[in-house]
Amino acid sequence: MHKVAASTVDWKALREDFPILREQAHGHQLIYFDSAATSQKPRAVLDALRNFYEHENANVHRGLHTLSSRATEAYEKARQRVAAYIGAPSAEEIIFTRGTTESINLVAQAWGGRFIREGDVILLTVMEHHSNLVPWQLLAERTGARLRFVPVRDDGTLELEQLPTLLTPEVKLFAFTHVSNSLGTINPVAELCEKAHAVGALTLVDAAQSIGHLPLDVRELDCDFLAFSGHKMCGPTGIGVLYGRAEILNSMPPWHGGGEMIVSVALDKSTFKKTPHRFEAGTPNIAGAIGLAAAIDYIEEIGRAAIFEHDSQLARYATERLTELPGTRVFGPKEERGALVGFVMDSAHPHDLTTFADQFGLAMRGGHHCNQPLMRRLGVSGTTRASFYFYNTMEEIDRMIEILHAAVHFFK
């Protein structure tokens, strides 16, 4: 039915690293096709969290005792690990946040608050997740800036031919997603950054769906900001990253005030540290950062190129097989796509389909996927999304197709 993966990784063996994959749902072996929402966690990450709390737990950057040194060292090593993972020249350019959403809000508030004026334009795309849309709407409301959008073609790619008219000198920032969470579209980030820079705009890349799935280097992409979450790349929830070029970060005011981010505090005024600590007020998610570093180690051991190859095969195979089903419309580009496929079926609404599938142990997501404007553009109220990661198999996709056939029969 399908081709064997060309790479040498033993993908089946990797499943053993994920205890949760042995779970059952409604008496059936779990098939987890919702990794675009959050990925599962390998034992290495769970162990790192436990090890931290058992042997290193203390607050960072303030105690003079042994545990505090250990915790601080582990936390700052995690920062270095993240920097190396994304090709950032310096660990100072890595700010730990709660996730992609907080990273983007940080830029919208701290950078946008200082540099955006009435009449400026923030350029976005119609395929943005609400987390890369709503923060800019709030900024526009506060400042009188305007939002502009790159339209999406029927095939799920961006209308790049519109860029010359959209990218005018009023554009101060072009913020866009690397991989669409509904369509799977992989946007040409380096090209978009180059074109934005040509008119003097900065760029922000939402890497939530790409960071754990494909090789990515901020110097090659030449982006100014990059935002992502740990939990979609085998890491814990509640930890994320904002990468920003150091000179830009140091030109931005703090956004949260509190401990850890100050140099000195008087009753009427304070002075602030440089990046990254300027943006990390309060006790950070220390264990989360350490768990994220363990996730990076785990992913790097497999190799992101191999993961991308594996996941692309799954997505292509799923796309191919979904077209066998009567009355099924598959969204997104046919050729190259990220590790997910969104579709609708004439016979069943996405919510009915996901409820039905869940009864067979198949976890998918139905709805608008925080992409309401994109859904409107596609002319649907929602889609069903099957999203994959390296622990998924072709056999699981075969099983999904069987379940969907049963659904067609049941709902028709």
Added chain:
Amino acid sequence: MIPEIEELYQEVILDHSRRPRNFGELADAAVRVHGDNPACGDEIHLAVRFDADGGLENIKFTGRGCAISQASASLMTMKLKGKSRAEVTEMLRAFHDLVTNETSEAPKSLGDLRVMQGVRKFPQRVKCAMLPWRAVEQALEQGAGEATVSTEPA
């Protein structure tokens, strides 16, 4: 087939979702309510005409959504046509209880609506079943004109 699935999607429900009754425009409606489930994009447009005593003389709907919300709207309109305000209010309460309360007996007065009982095992689907009822509740409150109602109050 799996028992829970068949309990949720009973043949009557599937039938009503495929061929919803009272589906269409109501020309001389006194009140029109646009009901919205922003969590999934489902919507219902409910139109109601009242009789002299304020009862539901006629009620129709259009919209799109999942089998549960469509069937719920279809069954609801059949049940509520010709009912007094007090009866509608009581039925709204009883229906909410039917789809949310794991332990309660389904009251006979609900009639065909009792096929919706399977929803109680699927808490994430309660909003789908309740969407048309929220709309009718709003219609009674509003009395005339147009209104919108959402399963996620702003």
